[in-house]
Amino acid sequence: MRALLLLWTALLAPATAAEAPKTFAGQTQSLAVQPGFIELWRDEGKGRVLLSVRELDQPFLLVSSLPYALGSNDVGLDRAQAGSAKLVRFQKFGERLFLVQENTRFVARSADADERNAVAESFAGAVLWAGDILASDGPRHLVDFSSFLLADQHGVIQRLDETKQGAYHVDGKRSAVLPAEAKAFPDNVELEALLTFAGPGNGEYVRQVAADPASLTMRQHISLVRLPDNGYKPRAYHPFSGGIDTGYYDFATPLAGSLDVRWQIRHRLEKGGKPIVYYLDRGAPEPVRSALLEGARWWTSAFEKAGFKDGFRVELMPEGADPADVRYNVITWVHRATRGWSYGNAVTDPRTGQIIRGSVTLGSQRVRQDILIAEALLAPYGKSSPAERHQLAEQMALARLRQLAAHEVGHTLGFAHNFAASRQGNGSVMDYPHPVLKLGADGAIDLQDAYGAGVGPWDEYMVKYIYGDYGSGEAEASALSKLRSDARAAGMQYVSDEDSRAPGASHPNGLLWDFGPDTLKTWDQLGAIRRRALDNFSYDVLPGERQAGELEARLVPVYLLQRYQGEAVARLLAGGEYESTTSADIRAGRADAGIRATPATTQRAALARLADTLRAEYLALPARVLDQLTPPSTGYERSKEYFGTRMTAVFDALSAAESGAAQTASFLFDAGRLNRLYWQHARDDAMPGPDEVIAATLSRSWKRGPVPGNLAGGEAVQLAADWVVLDALLQVLDGGKLHANVDAGLREQLRGFAAWLKANPGKGTTAASRSQAADYILRYLADPRSVKLRALPVIPPGAPI
Numbered sequence: 001m002r003a004l005l006l007l008w009t010a011l012l013a014p015a016t017a018a019e020a021p022k023t024f025a026g027q028t029q030s031l032a033v034q035p036g037f038i039e040l041w042r043d044e045g046k047g048r049v050l051l052s053v054r055e056l057d058q059p060f061l062l063v064s065s066l067p068y069a070l071g072s073n074d075v076g077l078d079r080a081q082a083g084s085a086k087l088v089r090f091q092k093f094g095e096r097l098f099l100v101q102e103n104t105r106f107v108a109r110s111a112d113a114d115e116r117n118a119v120a121e122s123f124a125g126a127v128l129w130a131g132d133i134l135a136s137d138g139p140r141h142l143v144d145f146s147s148f149l150l151a152d153q154h155g156v157i158q159r160l161d162e163t164k165q166g167a168y169h170v171d172g173k174r175s176a177v178l179p180a181e182a183k184a185f186p187d188n189v190e191l192e193a194l195l196t197f198a199g200p201g202n203g204e205y206v207r208q209v210a211a212d213p214a215s216l217t218m219r220q221h222i223s224l225v226r227l228p229d230n231g232y233k234p235r236a237y238h239p240f241s242g243g244i245d246t247g248y249y250d251f252a253t254p255l256a257g258s259l260d261v262r263w264q265i266r267h268r269l270e271k272g273g274k275p276i277v278y279y280l281d282r283g284a285p286e287p288v289r290s291a292l293l294e295g296a297r298w299w300t301s302a303f304e305k306a307g308f309k310d311g312f313r314v315e316l317m318p319e320g321a322d323p324a325d326v327r328y329n330v331i332t333w334v335h336r337a338t339r340g341w342s343y344g345n346a347v348t349d350p351r352t353g354q355i356i357r358g359s360v361t362l363g364s365q366r367v368r369q370d371i372l373i374a375e376a377l378l379a380p381y382g383k384s385s386p387a388e389r390h391q392l393a394e395q396m397a398l399a400r401l402r403q404l405a406a407h408e409v410g411h412t413l414g415f416a417h418n419f420a421a422s423r424q425g426n427g428s429v430m431d432y433p434h435p436v437l438k439l440g441a442d443g444a445i446d447l448q449d450a451y452g453a454g455v456g457p458w459d460e461y462m463v464k465y466i467y468g469d470y471g472s473g474e475a476e477a478s479a480l481s482k483l484r485s486d487a488r489a490a491g492m493q494y495v496s497d498e499d500s501r502a503p504g505a506s507h508p509n510g511l512l513w514d515f516g517p518d519t520l521k522t523w524d525q526l527g528a529i530r531r532r533a534l535d536n537f538s539y540d541v542l543p544g545e546r547q548a549g550e551l552e553a554r555l556v557p558v559y560l561l562q563r564y565q566g567e568a569v570a571r572l573l574a575g576g577e578y579e580s581t582t583s584a585d586i587r588a589g590r591a592d593a594g595i596r597a598t599p600a601t602t603q604r605a606a607l608a609r610l611a612d613t614l615r616a617e618y619l620a621l622p623a624r625v626l627d628q629l630t631p632p633s634t635g636y637e638r639s640k641e642y643f644g645t646r647m648t649a650v651f652d653a654l655s656a657a658e659s660g661a662a663q664t665a666s667f668l669f670d671a672g673r674l675n676r677l678y679w680q681h682a683r684d685d686a687m688p689g690p691d692e693v694i695a696a697t698l699s700r701s702w703k704r705g706p707v708p709g710n711l712a713g714g715e716a717v718q719l720a721a722d723w724v725v726l727d728a729l730l731q732v733l734d735g736g737k738l739h740a741n742v743d744a745g746l747r748e749q750l751r752g753f754a755a756w757l758k759a760n761p762g763k764g765t766t767a768a769s770r771s772q773a774a775d776y777i778l779r780y781l782a783d784p785r786s787v788k789l790r791a792l793p794v795i796p797p798g799a800p801i
Contacts, residue, residue, distance in 0.1 A: 024052070027135045027142055036184025037226050040191075044179045048146040049191055053090045053097060054139055061225040061356065062086045062101075062128075063347050064154040067192065067324045068219035073340025073363065074205045075163045077218070080281075080323060080332040082359040083154050085225075085347045088128065090141075097143050099129040104350040109261075110252035119251050128153075146177045149193040154220055156197060165203030168216065171196045178219075181322075188326050189224040209337045223326035225356060227349065228268065234352040235466065237262040239580040240484050240591070242430070242462040242494055244346070244416050246353045263353035265346055266414040266466050269303075275310055276303075277329060278358060278409060279317040284333035287398060288367065289316075295402030296331060296409045298429065298455045302463040311467075314409075329358035329412065331405065338639075339365035341800050342404055344411025358412030362404060366800055370397035373435070373801065375541050376554040377445045377533050382540035392447060396435065399451040400801075403429055406455060415462050419500045420493035420509040423517050426452030427492070428459050434513040434564055434801070437529050445529055458494075461487045485590045494580055503567075504672030508575040508598055513564035513799065519572060520605055523565045530561040537625050549632030552651055553641050555625070556796045559656060563663055563798050566613065570667035572598050572606035573693065574676035597680060600687050607693060611700040613664045614725060616707045616718035619657040623712040626653060644794055653713060654720045658793040661721035665728035666792060668697060671737035678742045690742060694729070694749050701725045702773070703756065719769050726773055727790045730780055734789055750777050 028050065031041040037060075039052035064083035071079075087102045103126075108119040129148040133141045152170055160168050174196035181192035194217065201207070201214030210216055237245035247262035267276045280292055296314040303311040314331075317323060323330050326347070340363045347357040374396045375381075380389030406429040421427030422434075435450035461483065470479035495510030508519065516522035541554050576595035585591040612618060629651040632638055638645065643659055645652035667673070674690045681689030701722045707714035732738065733746055757774035761767045780787040 022135045024135050024137050034184040038189045040184045042179035049182045051145045053141045059089045062088045063223040065221045071209045072205045073336045079334050101126040106249050108252040165206045166200040168197040168199030171198040187226040191222045221324040232268050232354045235264045237264045243466050265348050265353040267355045276312045278314045280331045281333045282317050291398040291401040292405040295405035298406045302455050302460045306464045306468050331360040334361050335364050344408035346412045360408045367397045370400045373557045376558050379540035396450045416496045420495040421458045427456040432512045434515045504670030508571045511568045514568045519568045526562045533558045547633040548630040569606045611696045614701045614721050616714045619660050620711040620717045657717045657720045659795045661724035662792045669728045669732045
């Protein structure tokens, strides 16, 4: 027995001797320390990163980003994309360290520890990671942080699932920590890992972009950031500031106060202090690079007017610098498989709203869409086309890039959209600009001044309001109050996303992609340009080396040229202006309460224009255009940028007409708009109601007179639009969002319409459609479940432009 014991001792001895001692020196032998906010050691031999945690229970910020990403606009995992900041701390439990996230949405800002704890104990926090302590030295604890870096901290898996790309997971055998990328600085630590996400690989979007859609390899960057010192002075958010807010529920507020505490997000900027500096991605080529630098620098003048000389700068990223380093505010030129949105995100301290880092993502293909639109309008490739037309398209696109750079940087400075600013021309770069199109004296389309230059009056107001130094207390409140009053006196309005994006939104000035102070005048102006462009549409809009089928794609933005202004016209129906403000400003007379309804005459003028877009005279294409359209060449195919087709390879003029009709019908028959129409008519019978809107629509579609014989396929186009109108009416009825009395009125109108169809059968193909429509309506009204409603036609994407 003794011999057996000695044998086991001998066998185990080498393994025991090989174990590294549980000391810092033993664990980090031959590894160089990087001192900083948190000490770290790179272990490239074992592919790991060790951290020395000295301060337990001390909060700091955790931020993720993607230095290498997916490249799909539809999925939304872009290069340099930053995640939101999490307030975290290390805690020790036994021989392990935990990384714990605080719940910053619910707090008690109180000097009383028991009051603070009562809130902390009421709402769940989260343990993000736990790891064994490798060694301890007094207050210092050494851990291998690799398992945290090798987990999906950015939410890639969730995003792939949300966009229906399948269930993915991190494949640990094909993932690795990147010790060479680990860096420690006095106020931040930067860490990186290569992650491979394994999944089914059958999603449309991953198949479109990935080398192997079943194996998506990206990089995840993690920043650990020291919290700012207490020298920052937060500024309370005001609804008319034009800014972006952040906040929390504070249960320590007085009983009469609001639990909902909101701060304006902004960079720390003090007179005589460090300027705000942004760095442009070195991957942006010329002439894009110069345009982006120039546009982003537009903000310099606004900061100077706010009293900050040299307070804002934009420079090219230093060669060799890591753009994922949280110390840099970055403007990144991002490539994707398709055109898509650009973004401006700010990483903020959730306690105060102080911006830690600005992160701008500019999609590289947007500029090409502007060039496409310009070429489709200018037709610069004809033999007799002036040479300068070639340059004008690119000049217009670069002008748009300057504006885009200023816009997205503006978001990272803390500024929200203001979609009412276009009422004052170049009122703000924080609006979405439609190119300002004109017809010259010679009848030619003029794009010379398509986009404005420089920031506008609203932008200068925002910088003064959000960054200006006005002391504190009553002095600050008085100065900010005067800024708001002066802005309103200058005619400035503020309408942002929540009051602008919904199809049935009601504020007539909260408009994306419109221009001009008069909605109806701009509509008429664009209508004349659309007609001119369609009449002149030919292969002169297409560069000679492009395959002929691409002519269809260039037809889309011309045919739908009024799509955004159509939305603006629809806003006049049951529309009304109102302000973002506070009760104090209303009582002081600095702002108005309530909603100022659009006059009835304006509403009816808007209805007439929209209803006219459902007529064949508007929707039918010129015969000469139809005769030129050629199917995509071999090896090419129609993308979502084309009109759909049910005619196999050839262009489908009926699908184009259906898309145009759907654009109008979706705005006219929005449930919210119909409910508002009903209510405004109930309060004042001089105002149009839903019955009038539906009657006007049917009179210009199903009930109209004969279609002129000179329109190519005119009757067929009209019937295609008619069916879209009916489908839209049944869809809104079936959606369940109408008030019961509005629903009842629409059903009664449809019964009456079915009776009209039977009493007016028409001839030929019109007779067939009217007979089927009457039967369709009555069957649905009798038993909705017995009828499978058709979805409205797909409209090719327009935004972003």
